Amino acid sequence: MVLFCRSAAFAVRQAASFIFTGTRRYSTNAPFKFILASKKGDKENVGLIQLNRPKALNALCDLLMREVNEALDHFEEDSQVGAVVITGSEKVFAAGADIKEMHNWTFPACYTGNFLAHWNRVCSAKKPVIAAVNGLALGGGCEMAMMCDIIYAGEKAQFGQPEILLGTIPGAGGTQRLTRAVGKSLAMEMVLTGKRLTAQEAKQAGLVSGVFPVQQLVPEAIRCGERIASNSKIITAMAKEAINAAFELPLAEGNRLEKKLFYATFATEDRKEGMTAFLEKRKASFKDK
Template identity: 40%
Template sequence: MQRLQLIHTNFCSNQKVEIERLEEDQIGIIYLNSQTDLNSLSNQMKQELCAAIIELDQDDKIKVLIILSKLNKIFCAGANIKELSDCSYQSQQVSDIFHQIYTVFDSLRKPLIIGVNGAALGGGFELALNGDIIIASEDAKFGLPELKLGVIPGIGGTQRLTQLVGKTTAMKYILTSDLITSQEALNRGIVTNVVKKEHLRDECIKIAKRISEKSLYTLIVAKTAIKNAEELPVSQANKVERQLFNSLLNTQAAKEGVQAFIQKRPPNFKNI
Protein backbone atom coordinates (compact mmCIF):
# COMPACT_ATOMS: atom_id res chain seq x y z
CA MET A 1 0.00 0.00 0.00
CA GLN A 2 1.21 3.51 -0.86
CA ARG A 3 2.32 5.59 2.10
CA LEU A 4 2.12 9.34 2.44
CA GLN A 5 5.37 11.25 2.23
CA LEU A 6 6.24 13.16 5.38
CA ILE A 7 6.10 16.93 4.97
CA HIS A 8 9.04 18.65 6.62
CA THR A 9 8.00 21.98 8.10
CA ASN A 10 9.08 24.17 10.98
CA PHE A 11 6.06 24.73 13.20
CA CYS A 12 5.72 28.08 14.94
CA SER A 13 5.46 28.23 18.69
CA ASN A 14 1.75 28.99 18.31
CA GLN A 15 0.76 25.65 16.83
CA LYS A 16 -2.66 25.48 15.22
CA VAL A 17 -2.98 21.69 15.27
CA GLU A 18 -2.79 19.31 18.25
CA ILE A 19 -2.59 15.51 18.32
CA GLU A 20 -4.03 13.20 20.97
CA ARG A 21 -3.38 9.47 20.95
CA LEU A 22 -5.81 7.05 22.57
CA GLU A 23 -3.31 4.22 22.23
CA GLU A 24 -5.33 1.62 24.13
CA ASP A 25 -8.08 2.05 21.54
CA GLN A 26 -5.62 2.64 18.67
CA ILE A 27 -7.21 5.99 17.82
CA GLY A 28 -5.45 9.22 16.83
CA ILE A 29 -7.30 12.53 17.24
CA ILE A 30 -6.29 15.72 15.42
CA TYR A 31 -7.64 18.98 16.87
CA LEU A 32 -7.88 22.22 14.89
CA ASN A 33 -7.16 25.00 17.39
CA SER A 34 -6.63 28.49 15.96
CA GLN A 35 -8.94 30.91 17.73
CA THR A 36 -7.48 34.05 16.13
CA ASP A 37 -8.54 33.13 12.59
CA LEU A 38 -11.39 30.69 13.30
CA ASN A 39 -9.39 27.64 12.19
CA SER A 40 -9.00 29.08 8.70
CA LEU A 41 -6.86 27.09 6.28
CA SER A 42 -3.84 29.33 6.47
CA ASN A 43 -0.55 28.06 5.09
CA GLN A 44 0.53 27.18 8.62
CA MET A 45 -2.73 25.35 9.36
CA LYS A 46 -2.51 23.37 6.12
CA GLN A 47 1.11 22.41 6.70
CA GLU A 48 0.50 21.33 10.30
CA LEU A 49 -2.67 19.44 9.40
CA CYS A 50 -0.94 17.58 6.57
CA ALA A 51 2.00 16.71 8.83
CA ALA A 52 -0.34 15.45 11.58
CA ILE A 53 -2.27 13.22 9.16
CA ILE A 54 0.94 11.75 7.78
CA GLU A 55 2.35 11.17 11.27
CA LEU A 56 -0.73 9.21 12.37
CA ASP A 57 -1.02 7.37 9.06
CA GLN A 58 2.54 6.11 9.49
CA ASP A 59 2.04 5.15 13.16
CA ASP A 60 1.34 1.41 13.15
CA LYS A 61 -0.26 1.66 16.61
CA ILE A 62 -3.05 3.83 15.19
CA LYS A 63 -5.92 2.31 13.19
CA VAL A 64 -8.41 5.19 12.98
CA LEU A 65 -8.07 8.98 12.71
CA ILE A 66 -10.50 11.62 13.98
CA ILE A 67 -10.47 15.34 13.19
CA LEU A 68 -12.23 17.73 15.59
CA SER A 69 -12.22 21.44 16.35
CA LYS A 70 -11.43 22.89 19.77
CA LEU A 71 -13.38 26.07 18.99
CA ASN A 72 -16.90 26.24 20.38
CA LYS A 73 -18.88 27.28 17.31
CA ILE A 74 -16.47 26.84 14.41
CA PHE A 75 -15.13 23.72 12.77
CA CYS A 76 -13.22 25.56 10.04
CA ALA A 77 -13.98 28.94 8.46
CA GLY A 78 -12.34 28.02 5.15
CA ALA A 79 -9.50 29.70 3.29
CA ASN A 80 -7.48 32.43 4.95
CA ILE A 81 -8.83 35.42 3.01
CA LYS A 82 -5.82 37.65 3.69
CA GLU A 83 -3.43 35.05 2.29
CA LEU A 84 -5.80 34.43 -0.59
CA SER A 85 -5.81 38.15 -1.44
CA ASP A 86 -2.02 38.05 -1.81
CA CYS A 87 -2.14 34.99 -4.06
CA SER A 88 -1.70 35.21 -7.82
CA TYR A 89 -2.12 32.61 -10.55
CA GLN A 90 1.65 32.32 -10.86
CA SER A 91 2.29 31.93 -7.12
CA GLN A 92 -0.51 29.39 -6.73
CA GLN A 93 0.83 27.39 -9.67
CA VAL A 94 4.24 27.27 -7.96
CA SER A 95 3.21 26.47 -4.37
CA ASP A 96 -0.21 24.86 -5.04
CA ILE A 97 -0.75 24.26 -1.33
CA PHE A 98 -4.34 23.18 -2.02
CA HIS A 99 -3.03 20.35 -4.18
CA GLN A 100 -0.81 19.31 -1.28
CA ILE A 101 -3.69 19.05 1.19
CA TYR A 102 -5.90 17.29 -1.36
CA THR A 103 -3.14 14.75 -2.06
CA VAL A 104 -2.53 14.06 1.63
CA PHE A 105 -6.20 13.33 2.29
CA ASP A 106 -6.60 11.31 -0.89
CA SER A 107 -3.56 9.18 -0.02
CA LEU A 108 -4.57 8.54 3.61
CA ARG A 109 -4.79 4.77 4.03
CA LYS A 110 -6.65 4.59 7.33
CA PRO A 111 -10.31 5.35 8.07
CA LEU A 112 -10.98 9.02 8.89
CA ILE A 113 -13.86 10.28 11.03
CA ILE A 114 -14.57 14.01 11.01
CA GLY A 115 -16.70 15.62 13.71
CA VAL A 116 -18.17 18.98 12.69
CA ASN A 117 -19.22 21.03 15.71
CA GLY A 118 -20.27 24.32 14.06
CA ALA A 119 -19.65 26.28 10.88
CA ALA A 120 -17.77 24.42 8.14
CA LEU A 121 -17.50 26.92 5.31
CA GLY A 122 -15.66 26.91 2.00
CA GLY A 123 -12.44 24.98 2.49
CA GLY A 124 -13.76 23.92 5.90
CA PHE A 125 -16.68 22.14 4.21
CA GLU A 126 -14.29 20.65 1.65
CA LEU A 127 -12.09 19.46 4.52
CA ALA A 128 -15.10 17.75 6.10
CA LEU A 129 -16.02 16.13 2.79
CA ASN A 130 -12.72 14.22 2.96
CA GLY A 131 -14.01 12.26 5.93
CA ASP A 132 -14.92 8.61 5.44
CA ILE A 133 -17.51 9.15 8.16
CA ILE A 134 -18.82 12.64 8.96
CA ILE A 135 -20.65 13.31 12.22
CA ALA A 136 -22.24 16.70 12.85
CA SER A 137 -23.53 18.50 15.90
CA GLU A 138 -27.09 19.77 15.80
CA ASP A 139 -25.97 23.37 15.20
CA ALA A 140 -23.43 22.53 12.48
CA LYS A 141 -23.73 24.45 9.22
CA PHE A 142 -22.08 23.74 5.89
CA GLY A 143 -21.59 25.95 2.87
CA LEU A 144 -19.46 26.72 -0.18
CA PRO A 145 -19.55 30.52 -0.45
CA GLU A 146 -16.54 30.82 -2.78
CA LEU A 147 -18.56 32.34 -5.63
CA LYS A 148 -19.20 35.36 -3.41
CA LEU A 149 -15.44 35.98 -3.60
CA GLY A 150 -15.32 35.55 -7.35
CA VAL A 151 -13.72 32.09 -7.22
CA ILE A 152 -14.91 28.48 -6.98
CA PRO A 153 -14.20 25.69 -4.47
CA GLY A 154 -10.61 24.54 -4.98
CA ILE A 155 -10.03 21.51 -2.73
CA GLY A 156 -12.44 19.06 -4.37
CA GLY A 157 -15.72 20.68 -3.28
CA THR A 158 -17.36 20.70 -6.70
CA GLN A 159 -16.45 17.04 -7.20
CA ARG A 160 -17.10 15.50 -3.78
CA LEU A 161 -20.37 17.32 -3.14
CA THR A 162 -21.66 16.38 -6.59
CA GLN A 163 -20.82 12.73 -5.93
CA LEU A 164 -22.81 12.86 -2.69
CA VAL A 165 -25.91 14.84 -3.64
CA GLY A 166 -26.06 14.76 -7.44
CA LYS A 167 -25.45 17.46 -10.04
CA THR A 168 -28.59 19.59 -9.68
CA THR A 169 -28.46 19.79 -5.89
CA ALA A 170 -24.73 20.53 -5.93
CA MET A 171 -25.42 23.27 -8.50
CA LYS A 172 -27.95 24.84 -6.16
CA TYR A 173 -25.68 24.84 -3.11
CA ILE A 174 -22.57 26.03 -4.96
CA LEU A 175 -24.13 28.63 -7.27
CA THR A 176 -26.34 30.19 -4.57
CA SER A 177 -23.82 29.80 -1.69
CA ASP A 178 -26.76 28.68 0.47
CA LEU A 179 -25.96 27.25 3.89
CA ILE A 180 -26.87 23.63 4.66
CA THR A 181 -28.18 22.79 8.13
CA SER A 182 -27.07 19.63 9.91
CA GLN A 183 -30.49 18.04 9.42
CA GLU A 184 -30.49 18.84 5.70
CA ALA A 185 -26.95 17.48 5.45
CA LEU A 186 -28.19 14.28 7.10
CA ASN A 187 -31.16 14.02 4.75
CA ARG A 188 -28.88 14.54 1.74
CA GLY A 189 -26.39 11.89 2.85
CA ILE A 190 -23.61 14.42 3.42
CA VAL A 191 -23.19 13.47 7.08
CA THR A 192 -23.57 10.08 8.74
CA ASN A 193 -25.48 11.19 11.81
CA VAL A 194 -26.29 14.23 13.94
CA VAL A 195 -25.74 14.44 17.71
CA LYS A 196 -25.84 17.03 20.46
CA LYS A 197 -22.68 19.14 20.50
CA GLU A 198 -21.63 17.94 23.95
CA HIS A 199 -21.75 14.33 22.68
CA LEU A 200 -19.84 14.89 19.43
CA ARG A 201 -16.37 13.83 20.59
CA ASP A 202 -17.72 10.80 22.45
CA GLU A 203 -19.75 9.72 19.41
CA CYS A 204 -16.70 9.97 17.15
CA ILE A 205 -14.63 7.92 19.60
CA LYS A 206 -17.41 5.34 20.02
CA ILE A 207 -17.51 4.70 16.26
CA ALA A 208 -13.71 4.78 16.04
CA LYS A 209 -13.49 2.10 18.76
CA ARG A 210 -15.79 -0.21 16.79
CA ILE A 211 -13.64 0.29 13.71
CA SER A 212 -10.38 -0.22 15.61
CA GLU A 213 -11.53 -3.70 16.66
CA LYS A 214 -10.83 -4.79 13.08
CA SER A 215 -7.49 -5.69 11.50
CA LEU A 216 -5.54 -2.62 10.37
CA TYR A 217 -4.57 -4.16 7.05
CA THR A 218 -8.14 -5.27 6.38
CA LEU A 219 -9.38 -1.76 7.14
CA ILE A 220 -6.91 -0.32 4.63
CA VAL A 221 -7.98 -2.82 1.96
CA ALA A 222 -11.69 -2.18 2.64
CA LYS A 223 -11.21 1.57 2.32
CA THR A 224 -9.38 1.05 -0.98
CA ALA A 225 -12.23 -1.07 -2.34
CA ILE A 226 -14.87 1.47 -1.31
CA LYS A 227 -12.95 4.36 -2.90
CA ASN A 228 -12.77 2.35 -6.13
CA ALA A 229 -16.58 2.50 -6.28
CA GLU A 230 -16.27 6.27 -6.79
CA GLU A 231 -13.25 6.29 -9.05
CA LEU A 232 -13.57 3.24 -11.34
CA PRO A 233 -16.24 1.86 -13.69
CA VAL A 234 -18.40 -0.74 -11.96
CA SER A 235 -17.01 -3.73 -13.86
CA GLN A 236 -13.43 -2.73 -13.14
CA ALA A 237 -14.18 -1.93 -9.48
CA ASN A 238 -15.82 -5.35 -9.05
CA LYS A 239 -12.78 -7.04 -10.56
CA VAL A 240 -10.42 -5.19 -8.21
CA GLU A 241 -12.70 -6.03 -5.26
CA ARG A 242 -12.40 -9.76 -6.02
CA GLN A 243 -8.63 -9.44 -6.30
CA LEU A 244 -8.46 -7.65 -2.96
CA PHE A 245 -10.71 -10.29 -1.38
CA ASN A 246 -8.51 -13.10 -2.66
CA SER A 247 -5.40 -11.33 -1.40
CA LEU A 248 -6.77 -11.40 2.16
CA LEU A 249 -7.54 -15.12 2.35
CA ASN A 250 -4.09 -16.17 3.58
CA THR A 251 -3.54 -13.25 5.95
CA GLN A 252 -3.25 -13.60 9.70
CA ALA A 253 -6.41 -11.53 10.08
CA ALA A 254 -8.49 -13.88 7.93
CA LYS A 255 -7.20 -16.92 9.78
CA GLU A 256 -7.99 -15.33 13.15
CA GLY A 257 -11.45 -14.23 11.98
CA VAL A 258 -12.38 -17.67 10.65
CA GLN A 259 -11.06 -19.46 13.75
CA ALA A 260 -12.94 -17.08 16.03
CA PHE A 261 -16.15 -17.76 14.11
CA ILE A 262 -15.66 -21.53 14.32
CA GLN A 263 -14.81 -21.33 18.03
CA LYS A 264 -17.75 -18.97 18.68
CA ARG A 265 -15.62 -16.24 20.24
CA PRO A 266 -14.89 -12.61 19.38
CA PRO A 267 -11.91 -12.23 17.04
CA ASN A 268 -8.75 -10.59 18.39
CA PHE A 269 -7.25 -8.24 15.79
CA LYS A 270 -5.33 -6.19 18.34
CA ASN A 271 -1.90 -6.39 16.71
CA ILE A 272 -2.92 -7.55 13.24
Protein backbone atom coordinates in the same frame (compact mmCIF):
# COMPACT_ATOMS: atom_id res chain seq x y z
CA MET B 1 27.04 31.43 8.96
CA VAL B 2 28.35 28.03 10.03
CA LEU B 3 26.93 28.49 13.51
CA PHE B 4 23.53 29.40 12.07
CA CYS B 5 23.43 26.33 9.85
CA ARG B 6 24.38 24.06 12.74
CA SER B 7 21.71 25.63 14.93
CA ALA B 8 19.09 25.24 12.21
CA ALA B 9 20.00 21.60 11.67
CA PHE B 10 19.81 20.96 15.42
CA ALA B 11 16.38 22.61 15.57
CA VAL B 12 15.10 20.43 12.74
CA ARG B 13 16.32 17.27 14.49
CA GLN B 14 14.76 18.35 17.77
CA ALA B 15 11.45 19.31 16.15
CA ALA B 16 11.25 15.91 14.50
CA SER B 17 11.63 14.07 17.80
CA PHE B 18 8.33 14.99 19.43
CA ILE B 19 5.89 12.86 21.36
CA PHE B 20 2.15 13.21 21.84
CA THR B 21 1.28 14.03 25.43
CA GLY B 22 -2.10 15.10 26.76
CA THR B 23 -3.83 17.23 24.15
CA ARG B 24 -0.95 18.90 22.37
CA ARG B 25 2.38 18.12 20.78
CA TYR B 26 5.42 18.64 22.98
CA SER B 27 9.10 18.69 22.09
CA THR B 28 12.15 20.58 23.20
CA ASN B 29 10.92 23.32 20.86
CA ALA B 30 7.49 24.90 20.39
CA PRO B 31 4.36 22.75 19.93
CA PHE B 32 2.10 22.92 16.90
CA LYS B 33 0.90 26.46 16.40
CA PHE B 34 -2.57 25.89 14.93
CA ILE B 35 -3.61 22.34 15.92
CA LEU B 36 -3.71 20.07 18.96
CA ALA B 37 -2.87 16.40 18.56
CA SER B 38 -3.38 13.52 20.97
CA LYS B 39 -4.37 9.87 21.21
CA LYS B 40 -7.81 9.00 22.56
CA GLY B 41 -9.88 5.96 23.48
CA ASP B 42 -9.53 3.39 26.24
CA LYS B 43 -6.62 1.83 24.36
CA GLU B 44 -5.33 5.14 22.97
CA ASN B 45 -5.86 3.74 19.50
CA VAL B 46 -7.63 6.76 17.99
CA GLY B 47 -5.69 9.82 16.87
CA LEU B 48 -7.36 13.18 17.47
CA ILE B 49 -6.46 16.31 15.51
CA GLN B 50 -8.19 19.47 16.70
CA LEU B 51 -7.99 22.61 14.58
CA ASN B 52 -7.00 25.36 17.00
CA ARG B 53 -7.00 28.80 15.43
CA PRO B 54 -9.95 30.34 17.31
CA LYS B 55 -9.34 34.02 16.54
CA ALA B 56 -9.56 33.24 12.81
CA LEU B 57 -12.48 30.78 13.16
CA ASN B 58 -10.05 27.98 12.29
CA ALA B 59 -9.41 29.46 8.84
CA LEU B 60 -7.25 27.01 6.91
CA CYS B 61 -3.93 28.73 6.31
CA ASP B 62 -0.98 26.97 4.74
CA LEU B 63 0.81 26.32 8.05
CA LEU B 64 -2.30 24.83 9.65
CA MET B 65 -2.70 22.40 6.75
CA ARG B 66 0.97 21.45 6.90
CA GLU B 67 0.61 20.76 10.61
CA VAL B 68 -2.46 18.59 9.94
CA ASN B 69 -0.43 16.67 7.37
CA GLU B 70 2.45 16.21 9.82
CA ALA B 71 0.13 14.92 12.53
CA LEU B 72 -1.50 12.54 10.03
CA ASP B 73 1.91 11.25 8.99
CA HIS B 74 2.77 10.37 12.58
CA PHE B 75 -0.60 8.75 13.26
CA GLU B 76 -0.18 6.71 10.07
CA GLU B 77 3.21 5.51 11.31
CA ASP B 78 1.89 4.69 14.80
CA SER B 79 0.95 1.00 14.76
CA GLN B 80 -1.25 1.50 17.82
CA VAL B 81 -3.55 3.98 16.04
CA GLY B 82 -6.33 2.49 13.92
CA ALA B 83 -8.35 5.60 13.03
CA VAL B 84 -8.09 9.38 13.19
CA VAL B 85 -10.68 12.02 14.14
CA ILE B 86 -10.41 15.60 12.89
CA THR B 87 -12.46 18.26 14.65
CA GLY B 88 -12.56 21.95 15.48
CA SER B 89 -14.25 23.70 18.38
CA GLU B 90 -17.87 23.46 19.52
CA LYS B 91 -18.64 26.66 17.58
CA VAL B 92 -16.70 26.18 14.36
CA PHE B 93 -15.05 23.35 12.45
CA ALA B 94 -13.38 25.62 9.90
CA ALA B 95 -14.96 28.74 8.42
CA GLY B 96 -13.00 28.38 5.19
CA ALA B 97 -9.59 28.99 3.70
CA ASP B 98 -7.58 31.98 4.91
CA ILE B 99 -8.70 34.78 2.58
CA LYS B 100 -6.04 37.18 3.89
CA GLU B 101 -3.35 34.68 2.99
CA MET B 102 -4.55 34.09 -0.57
CA HIS B 103 -5.82 37.60 -1.36
CA ASN B 104 -2.73 38.68 -3.30
CA TRP B 105 -2.02 35.41 -5.05
CA THR B 106 -1.82 35.54 -8.85
CA PHE B 107 -2.65 32.98 -11.51
CA PRO B 108 1.03 32.31 -12.37
CA ALA B 109 1.86 31.85 -8.67
CA CYS B 110 -1.08 29.46 -8.13
CA TYR B 111 -0.38 27.48 -11.29
CA THR B 112 3.40 27.16 -11.03
CA GLY B 113 3.30 26.70 -7.25
CA ASN B 114 0.57 24.03 -7.46
CA PHE B 115 -1.38 25.93 -4.79
CA LEU B 116 -3.50 23.72 -2.47
CA ALA B 117 -1.94 20.49 -3.78
CA HIS B 118 -0.81 19.34 -0.33
CA TRP B 119 -4.33 19.88 1.08
CA ASN B 120 -5.31 16.47 -0.30
CA ARG B 121 -3.18 14.61 2.26
CA VAL B 122 -6.27 13.89 4.35
CA CYS B 123 -7.94 11.84 1.63
CA SER B 124 -4.77 9.83 0.89
CA ALA B 125 -4.52 8.46 4.43
CA LYS B 126 -4.65 4.66 4.56
CA LYS B 127 -6.22 4.72 8.01
CA PRO B 128 -9.87 5.81 8.20
CA VAL B 129 -10.38 9.50 9.03
CA ILE B 130 -13.56 10.75 10.72
CA ALA B 131 -14.61 14.40 10.60
CA ALA B 132 -16.44 15.58 13.73
CA VAL B 133 -18.07 18.83 12.59
CA ASN B 134 -19.53 21.31 15.04
CA GLY B 135 -20.61 24.77 13.90
CA LEU B 136 -19.46 26.16 10.56
CA ALA B 137 -17.84 24.02 7.88
CA LEU B 138 -17.68 26.44 4.97
CA GLY B 139 -15.53 26.57 1.86
CA GLY B 140 -12.25 24.84 2.65
CA GLY B 141 -13.75 23.63 5.92
CA CYS B 142 -16.49 21.79 4.07
CA GLU B 143 -13.91 20.47 1.63
CA MET B 144 -11.71 19.18 4.47
CA ALA B 145 -14.70 17.40 6.03
CA MET B 146 -15.50 15.79 2.68
CA MET B 147 -11.91 14.56 2.35
CA CYS B 148 -12.55 12.42 5.43
CA ASP B 149 -14.06 8.95 5.17
CA ILE B 150 -16.93 9.50 7.61
CA ILE B 151 -18.59 12.77 8.65
CA TYR B 152 -20.36 13.14 11.98
CA ALA B 153 -22.12 16.45 12.59
CA GLY B 154 -23.16 18.31 15.70
CA GLU B 155 -26.81 19.33 15.65
CA LYS B 156 -25.87 23.00 15.04
CA ALA B 157 -23.42 22.34 12.20
CA GLN B 158 -23.68 24.13 8.87
CA PHE B 159 -22.09 23.07 5.59
CA GLY B 160 -21.54 25.24 2.54
CA GLN B 161 -19.36 26.22 -0.42
CA PRO B 162 -19.77 30.03 -0.54
CA GLU B 163 -16.74 30.75 -2.76
CA ILE B 164 -19.01 32.15 -5.50
CA LEU B 165 -19.75 35.10 -3.19
CA LEU B 166 -16.03 35.91 -3.17
CA GLY B 167 -15.69 35.81 -6.93
CA THR B 168 -14.08 32.38 -7.11
CA ILE B 169 -14.98 28.67 -6.96
CA PRO B 170 -14.00 25.78 -4.67
CA GLY B 171 -10.42 24.68 -5.25
CA ALA B 172 -9.82 21.78 -2.88
CA GLY B 173 -12.32 19.29 -4.29
CA GLY B 174 -15.59 20.99 -3.35
CA THR B 175 -17.27 20.78 -6.75
CA GLN B 176 -16.24 17.15 -7.14
CA ARG B 177 -16.82 15.60 -3.71
CA LEU B 178 -19.99 17.57 -2.98
CA THR B 179 -21.56 16.44 -6.27
CA ARG B 180 -20.71 12.82 -5.52
CA ALA B 181 -22.13 13.14 -2.02
CA VAL B 182 -25.41 15.01 -2.58
CA GLY B 183 -26.04 14.84 -6.33
CA LYS B 184 -25.79 17.37 -9.15
CA SER B 185 -28.83 19.52 -8.46
CA LEU B 186 -28.16 20.25 -4.80
CA ALA B 187 -24.42 20.65 -5.41
CA MET B 188 -25.15 23.16 -8.17
CA GLU B 189 -27.49 25.10 -5.90
CA MET B 190 -24.96 25.20 -3.07
CA VAL B 191 -21.98 26.17 -5.24
CA LEU B 192 -23.82 28.68 -7.43
CA THR B 193 -25.71 30.45 -4.65
CA GLY B 194 -23.63 29.85 -1.52
CA LYS B 195 -26.55 28.06 0.13
CA ARG B 196 -25.77 26.31 3.42
CA LEU B 197 -27.07 22.99 4.69
CA THR B 198 -28.01 22.43 8.30
CA ALA B 199 -26.81 19.26 9.99
CA GLN B 200 -30.23 17.65 9.52
CA GLU B 201 -30.35 18.66 5.83
CA ALA B 202 -26.83 17.32 5.35
CA LYS B 203 -27.87 14.01 6.91
CA GLN B 204 -30.92 13.81 4.67
CA ALA B 205 -28.82 14.60 1.59
CA GLY B 206 -26.27 11.91 2.43
CA LEU B 207 -23.38 14.26 3.21
CA VAL B 208 -23.09 13.13 6.85
CA SER B 209 -23.78 9.77 8.45
CA GLY B 210 -24.84 10.90 11.90
CA VAL B 211 -26.04 13.97 13.84
CA PHE B 212 -25.40 14.31 17.57
CA PRO B 213 -25.76 16.87 20.37
CA VAL B 214 -22.84 19.31 20.32
CA GLN B 215 -21.07 18.05 23.44
CA GLN B 216 -21.51 14.39 22.47
CA LEU B 217 -20.14 14.76 18.95
CA VAL B 218 -16.42 14.22 19.53
CA PRO B 219 -16.92 11.35 22.02
CA GLU B 220 -19.21 9.66 19.46
CA ALA B 221 -16.60 10.12 16.73
CA ILE B 222 -13.92 8.67 19.00
CA ARG B 223 -16.17 5.70 19.79
CA CYS B 224 -16.60 5.13 16.05
CA GLY B 225 -12.82 5.29 15.68
CA GLU B 226 -12.42 2.75 18.48
CA ARG B 227 -14.80 0.35 16.74
CA ILE B 228 -12.79 0.70 13.55
CA ALA B 229 -9.46 0.35 15.36
CA SER B 230 -10.62 -2.90 17.01
CA ASN B 231 -10.62 -4.60 13.60
CA SER B 232 -7.63 -5.66 11.53
CA LYS B 233 -5.82 -2.54 10.29
CA ILE B 234 -4.66 -4.23 7.10
CA ILE B 235 -8.15 -5.49 6.25
CA THR B 236 -9.62 -2.07 7.12
CA ALA B 237 -7.21 -0.45 4.66
CA MET B 238 -8.33 -2.89 1.95
CA ALA B 239 -12.00 -2.14 2.63
CA LYS B 240 -11.33 1.60 2.47
CA GLU B 241 -9.48 1.20 -0.84
CA ALA B 242 -12.39 -0.77 -2.31
CA ILE B 243 -15.00 1.80 -1.27
CA ASN B 244 -12.94 4.73 -2.56
CA ALA B 245 -12.56 2.94 -5.89
CA ALA B 246 -16.34 3.06 -6.32
CA PHE B 247 -15.99 6.80 -7.00
CA GLU B 248 -13.19 6.35 -9.52
CA LEU B 249 -13.99 3.22 -11.52
CA PRO B 250 -16.84 1.87 -13.67
CA LEU B 251 -18.90 -0.79 -11.90
CA ALA B 252 -17.30 -3.74 -13.71
CA GLU B 253 -13.77 -2.56 -12.93
CA GLY B 254 -14.73 -1.75 -9.36
CA ASN B 255 -16.09 -5.25 -8.90
CA ARG B 256 -12.87 -6.72 -10.29
CA LEU B 257 -10.80 -4.67 -7.85
CA GLU B 258 -13.05 -5.72 -4.99
CA LYS B 259 -12.58 -9.39 -5.90
CA LYS B 260 -8.78 -8.98 -6.00
CA LEU B 261 -8.77 -7.30 -2.60
CA PHE B 262 -11.13 -9.95 -1.24
CA TYR B 263 -8.78 -12.69 -2.50
CA ALA B 264 -5.86 -10.80 -0.96
CA THR B 265 -7.42 -11.06 2.49
CA PHE B 266 -6.81 -14.81 2.27
CA ALA B 267 -3.08 -14.09 2.35
CA THR B 268 -3.39 -12.53 5.80
CA GLU B 269 -3.27 -14.11 9.23
CA ASP B 270 -6.12 -11.88 10.34
CA ARG B 271 -8.57 -13.37 7.81
CA LYS B 272 -7.81 -16.84 9.14
CA GLU B 273 -8.11 -15.65 12.75
CA GLY B 274 -11.40 -13.86 12.07
CA MET B 275 -13.07 -16.88 10.49
CA THR B 276 -11.60 -19.27 13.08
CA ALA B 277 -12.89 -17.09 15.91
CA PHE B 278 -16.33 -17.03 14.32
CA LEU B 279 -16.44 -20.83 14.09
CA GLU B 280 -15.17 -21.16 17.66
CA LYS B 281 -17.72 -18.58 18.86
CA ARG B 282 -15.14 -16.26 20.41
CA LYS B 283 -13.90 -12.74 19.81
CA ALA B 284 -11.18 -12.46 17.18
CA SER B 285 -7.73 -11.33 18.24
CA PHE B 286 -6.30 -9.53 15.22
CA LYS B 287 -2.54 -9.00 14.83
CA ASP B 288 -2.66 -6.68 11.78
CA LYS B 289 -0.86 -9.28 9.69
